Every structure is written in C-alpha cells, then in structure tokens.
Amino acid sequence: MKYFVTGVCGQLGHDVMNDLAKRGYEGVGSDIMAEYSGVQDGTAVTTMPYVSLDITDREAVSKVIKEVSPDVVVHCAAWTAVDAAEDEENQPKVRAINVDGTKNIADVCKELDCKMIYISTDYVFNGQGEKPWEPDCKDYAPLSVYGQTKLEGELSVAEALEKYFIVRIAWVFGVNGKNFIKTMLNVGKTHDRVTVVSDQIGTPTYTLDLARLLVDMSETDKYGYYHATNEGGYISWYDFTKEIYKQAGYTTEVAPVTTEEYGVSKAARPFNSRLDKSKLVEMGFTPLPTWQDALARYLKEIDY
Numbered sequence: 001m002k003y004f005v006t007g008v009c010g011q012l013g014h015d016v017m018n019d020l021a022k023r024g025y026e027g028v029g030s031d032i033m034a035e036y037s038g039v040q041d042g043t044a045v046t047t048m049p050y051v052s053l054d055i056t057d058r059e060a061v062s063k064v065i066k067e068v069s070p071d072v073v074v075h076c077a078a079w080t081a082v083d084a085a086e087d088e089e090n091q092p093k094v095r096a097i098n099v100d101g102t103k104n105i106a107d108v109c110k111e112l113d114c115k116m117i118y119i120s121t122d123y124v125f126n127g128q129g130e131k132p133w134e135p136d137c138k139d140y141a142p143l144s145v146y147g148q149t150k151l152e153g154e155l156s157v158a159e160a161l162e163k164y165f166i167v168r169i170a171w172v173f174g175v176n177g178k179n180f181i182k183t184m185l186n187v188g189k190t191h192d193r194v195t196v197v198s199d200q201i202g203t204p205t206y207t208l209d210l211a212r213l214l215v216d217m218s219e220t221d222k223y224g225y226y227h228a229t230n231e232g233g234y235i236s237w238y239d240f241t242k243e244i245y246k247q248a249g250y251t252t253e254v255a256p257v258t259t260e261e262y263g264v265s266k267a268a269r270p271f272n273s274r275l276d277k278s279k280l281v282e283m284g285f286t287p288l289p290t291w292q293d294a295l296a297r298y299l300k301e302i303d304y
Helices: 011-023 058-068 091-112 145-160 180-190 207-218 237-248 278-282 291-301
Strands: 002-006 026-031 050-052 072-075 115-121 164-169 193-197 224-227 253-257 288-290
Touching (some): 002 011, 002 058, 072 091, 115 207, 145 164, 164 207, 180 193, 237 291
Parallel strands (some): 002 026, 072 115, 115 164, 193 253
C-alpha cells in the first residue's frame, strides 16, 4: 500500500513515517516547511520522499495528493497550540488549518476512493464528570476554539467519507517535538519544587506506540471512531510528573494543586480526559502498552 502523511515535522507524523519505513511500505510525507525540519533519528527521513504542502490551499492539496495517488492518507497536521488558538487574531488561521484543511484532504480522499485516518482529541468533549468518554459518544461540547475546530474537522471527514478512521488521543508525547515530559524534565533541573495540576485526569499517548496502531488500522476496513491512548490506568498531570521524575532519577519535589489554584489558562482544559479504549480490543486491534512502560522507553530515546 502507498501512504500520504501530513504533519511529518510533528511528533506523530514523524513516527508514522518511520513505522511505514520499517514495514516496507511506500510513503510520502508532507508539512508546511520547505524542507523536512524534524529530528534525524529514523529511516523515514532518508528513505521516504517529502513534499512541502499548505493544507489550507485547496488546489495544492488536490494536485499533490492526486499525483501521489495513495491508498491511505494519514492526516496528522493540525493547529495544536491550544492557548494561542483562543487569540482572536489567530482564530481564522486555526479554522483554516483544522477545519478547511481537513475538508480539503477529505474531499480528495473521496475523489480517489482512498482511506483516511484523522487524528482528533479529547478536547471535543466538555471534560465533565468521571465516566470515560466512549468513541461513538456524540455528546460534543468543546470548551475551546481548538476543541471546536477539531470537532468540525471530525465532522467534515465523517460527512465526506465512508472509509475513515477518526482516532482521538490525549496527552501526546514523542521524540520529534515539544511536550509535557520534556518541559517537566527541564523545569526539574532548575527547581527543587514544582506544582502540578492534580484534578485533570487522563492517560498519556506515546506517538511511537500510536503510529504502530494507526498503520495496523490502515491495513483493515474496520472503519469508524476510536480512542487510543496508552494503557496503565487514568492519572493526573501530578501523578504523571511524579513518575517522570522517579524514572528520570530526579529528586525534585512535586506538589499537587487544583486547576483553579494553578491559574486560568486562555483555553479551558477538560477535567475529565478519560477515553474508553475498549473498542480497540473489540475490533481486534492490539492496545498500546502501559504509559509507564512507554515513558521508560521514551526516556531512553531523548537527552535530558
């Protein structure tokens, strides 16, 4: 099979390309940068072609993807700066990327009759309660511009296509980019004590593990909505930080605070980011390893 992957300069797109390369699949990576600008840690950056593409340019999207003529498009590109998305001057761009860009890709996939994998987020829900969100739940009530635009992206895919996988993830970390783990490791180097929010609950997602699952999915016709984060139980950011420091050998003290005590961000964060992943097993897919195991493997891959 042949793949076209957007957002390969980001955490997930980078790992998807490397997973494809390991399996011997043909793939073309794209991002808005003129040349690939990610870390050079894998085979994909040397063996897979790269195309610069602005997904908000409808004509360019149609031309590039039709030239590649893929069997599967894995759409990882998105505006993910959650707080910056709330700024009025950024909102047209956020919408252009997350909604219009996604629709541009979905429309070409429809013309080519190819599969599409769209990466979404826990932010499409209102984050209330304690019950895990089920993948086929339609009780959408995003609290932020980011969540609203990702939801509209979901809907544009589901409305245009039959051959789609909409995969919601949360608390993402990977080698190729910034993330919570890297931030906390840097903070832990220079502080004896850190305060971390303890009332937002969810599960981390290691892009290396997720990439494997996405390619597994693409090899099937088990279309629909899915939730995919690492196993290992639901935790808070405070719990996560404690484990990060424990595994990294840091002695930095971690103190729990509420979201209210920590201070209000521009974008509201969901308190309940628990995603029900049972559908993965029901549909015959292998769940991701535990987040504790993922963290251990990740720390071996990065410098800190």
